[in-house]
Amino acid sequence: MVRSLSSSPLLGLGAFLVLAVSSVVLLLSPVHAGTFPSPLRQRFVNATAIDACRSIRFTSKDSRLDYGLVSALGVWLSFYMTSSAQPPTCLVKPATPEDLAAVVKVVGQKRINFAVTSGGHTGNPGFSSTNGILISMKGFQRVVLSNDKSYVDIGTGNIWDNVYQVLEGSGVNINGGRVSGVGLGGFITSGGGFSWLTNQLGLTVDTLQQFSIVLPDGSHQTVTPSSNPDLFWAVKGGGNQFGIVYDVRLATKAQSKQVWGGLKTYTFDQIPAIVNATAAFDVKNEDPKAQIIPTFNFFLGQPGVSLLAFYDGENPPAGTFDMFDSARPFTADWKARGFTDLVRSAPSNATAGHRGAFHTVSLTSYSQSLIEFIVAELNHYGSIGWQHSAFFLSYDVEPFLDYPSKPAAWKHDNSPKPLNIYFAWDSPLDDAFWRKEIVATADRITQKARDEGQKLDGLLLYPNYAIDSTPIDRIYDAASRQRLRSIKARIDPTNVMGLTTFFKF
Numbered sequence: 001m002v003r004s005l006s007s008s009p010l011l012g013l014g015a016f017l018v019l020a021v022s023s024v025v026l027l028l029s030p031v032h033a034g035t036f037p038s039p040l041r042q043r044f045v046n047a048t049a050i051d052a053c054r055s056i057r058f059t060s061k062d063s064r065l066d067y068g069l070v071s072a073l074g075v076w077l078s079f080y081m082t083s084s085a086q087p088p089t090c091l092v093k094p095a096t097p098e099d100l101a102a103v104v105k106v107v108g109q110k111r112i113n114f115a116v117t118s119g120g121h122t123g124n125p126g127f128s129s130t131n132g133i134l135i136s137m138k139g140f141q142r143v144v145l146s147n148d149k150s151y152v153d154i155g156t157g158n159i160w161d162n163v164y165q166v167l168e169g170s171g172v173n174i175n176g177g178r179v180s181g182v183g184l185g186g187f188i189t190s191g192g193g194f195s196w197l198t199n200q201l202g203l204t205v206d207t208l209q210q211f212s213i214v215l216p217d218g219s220h221q222t223v224t225p226s227s228n229p230d231l232f233w234a235v236k237g238g239g240n241q242f243g244i245v246y247d248v249r250l251a252t253k254a255q256s257k258q259v260w261g262g263l264k265t266y267t268f269d270q271i272p273a274i275v276n277a278t279a280a281f282d283v284k285n286e287d288p289k290a291q292i293i294p295t296f297n298f299f300l301g302q303p304g305v306s307l308l309a310f311y312d313g314e315n316p317p318a319g320t321f322d323m324f325d326s327a328r329p330f331t332a333d334w335k336a337r338g339f340t341d342l343v344r345s346a347p348s349n350a351t352a353g354h355r356g357a358f359h360t361v362s363l364t365s366y367s368q369s370l371i372e373f374i375v376a377e378l379n380h381y382g383s384i385g386w387q388h389s390a391f392f393l394s395y396d397v398e399p400f401l402d403y404p405s406k407p408a409a410w411k412h413d414n415s416p417k418p419l420n421i422y423f424a425w426d427s428p429l430d431d432a433f434w435r436k437e438i439v440a441t442a443d444r445i446t447q448k449a450r451d452e453g454q455k456l457d458g459l460l461l462y463p464n465y466a467i468d469s470t471p472i473d474r475i476y477d478a479a480s481r482q483r484l485r486s487i488k489a490r491i492d493p494t495n496v497m498g499l500t501t502f503f504k505f
């Protein structure tokens, strides 16, 4: 793959730091600020936002507030896609609910643009980034298993890796993220969470027992399904529009000491065999403990497949994954192992640190011809990617069984089976191209599935995968939108959370 110098990620970092440094220089020397051309001044020095940062008062010594270069570097390093990072006016890391509430009160009273980030894994610029006040949840890091082991209380500043690490060997597990590095806050609030246990337990939010939240008025409370049924429902997929969730309680399930699975990779010549085997798995597998994610990808000028497999037990029954035996792997690492090791063996970090976007299709099944169509889409973009600074192009096939569900703002009672499309590239000049094409490819795959007879009308798109330009009625149905709006009007009458960005229901 041809990659020109101007599209290297390091130069991207350079440009980002120039933005940050100019804001510091201007901050420190107001006299010189006057000599900068006014568009620069407006862009980099926002007196209103700086005054708001300065007025934040923390009571805990563990809470932090950083400006300029320190905050910009912290931000650059904490986002999965660099296109979702932006240098903020200040970066705050409250460590207590009271200090988090103090920030919410300042942004609400002074009407300051802000964003909330937990794990920084969204592909939508602005959803967890801002040039105003950035609230990082990294100060909320507890993971506490209850004495009777029936639930775990978890701070939303954690990544799932931390939770599995604490539970390893305890005999119980929770229904959370599948790969390394993903945050809890967005996973739960902005979609609901597809897991290795989804066939058995539904989404992560289907195992949510309670959460603690700072509300838009700056008060905080713990919410259960009975204490506030509306808010409990709204937070399960309504995103950052109802307040900032700082703690969640998830139900546990019994977990064997070891599970089975890991990664196999395949070169392009094995793609037809993997396509067949994936379609066969989708038809034949009836064991909810067995799941796979084949990712058809284009990387370093070649198509290939990464195949993650999982079995909830030390040994899958004979026949479970046999359909994949006819394909010859390039690397093979399927084995019995601890759950943490399984999650951390996924190569998710290898494709971080570039510009990128996610988008999605919700399907009822994965036929062989549909997967062949997806591979043809991949090969098309692979062949032109070098002209548009492509780094990695991928289609994640997620052939779940029908899974359990509870009512939630993101409705999933008809078991949508997502396709996750991830395009990563390096030049900001190619943002518009890839953001348009990721929608175009999803639309063609949707049409192909309809042509094959799939009934997709009631199947909604997963907000944690959908690109920000997605029409809202493809994410929430009319009844959910109506209920979201009325709960929002009650909980946030002055629209404080409208000062940050999410899908507009």
Ligand SMILES: Cc1cc2nc3c(=O)[nH]c(=O)nc-3n(C[C@H](O)[C@H](O)[C@H](O)COP(=O)(O)OP(=O)(O)OC[C@H]3O[C@@H](n4cnc5c(N)ncnc54)[C@H](O)[C@@H]3O)c2cc1C
Pocket (backbone or CB within 6 Å): 080, 115, 116, 117, 118, 119, 120, 121, 122, 123, 127, 128, 137, 156, 177, 178, 179, 182, 183, 184, 185, 186, 187, 188, 189, 190, 191, 192, 193, 194, 195, 239, 240, 241, 243, 244, 245, 246, 348, 464, 465, 501, 502
């Ligand atoms: C490598 C990779 C693997 C993934 N794997 C999975 C997977 O297995 N299953 C799955 O379902 N999804 C998966 N996703 C998608 C993932 O669920 C979303 O990107 C999710 O939003 C990430 O949450 P975060 O806290 O890391 O993101 P952030 O970018 O920090 O936040 C995302 C959104 O949630 C809001 N938000 C964050 N924290 C809070 C909070 N505490 N209170 C209120 N709002 C908040 C933000 O404001 C923002 O709008 C994956 C994504 C990537 C990049």
Ligand SMILES: *[C@@H]1O[C@H](CO)[C@@H](O)[C@H](O)[C@H]1NC(C)=O
Pocket (backbone or CB within 6 Å): 042, 043, 046, 047, 048, 049, 111, 112, 113, 114, 132
């Ligand atoms: C400065 O910040 C305030 C508060 O977030 C915002 O309303 C205003 O639009 C910003 N001004 C500029 C020029 O960006």
Ligand SMILES: *[C@@H]1O[C@H](CO)[C@@H](O)[C@H](O)[C@H]1NC(C)=O
Pocket (backbone or CB within 6 Å): 159, 161, 180, 181, 344, 345, 349
């Ligand atoms: C992936 O990156 C995240 C964030 O930088 C880090 O916390 C995690 O440990 C990394 N995972 C692995 C397997 O290296």
Ligand SMILES: *[C@@H]1O[C@H](CO)[C@@H](O)[C@H](O)[C@H]1NC(C)=O
Pocket (backbone or CB within 6 Å): 272, 273, 276
């Ligand atoms: C895949 O399946 C098709 C039809 O079902 C068959 O013709 C083809 O030979 C199979 N390919 C491989 C590599 O198994």
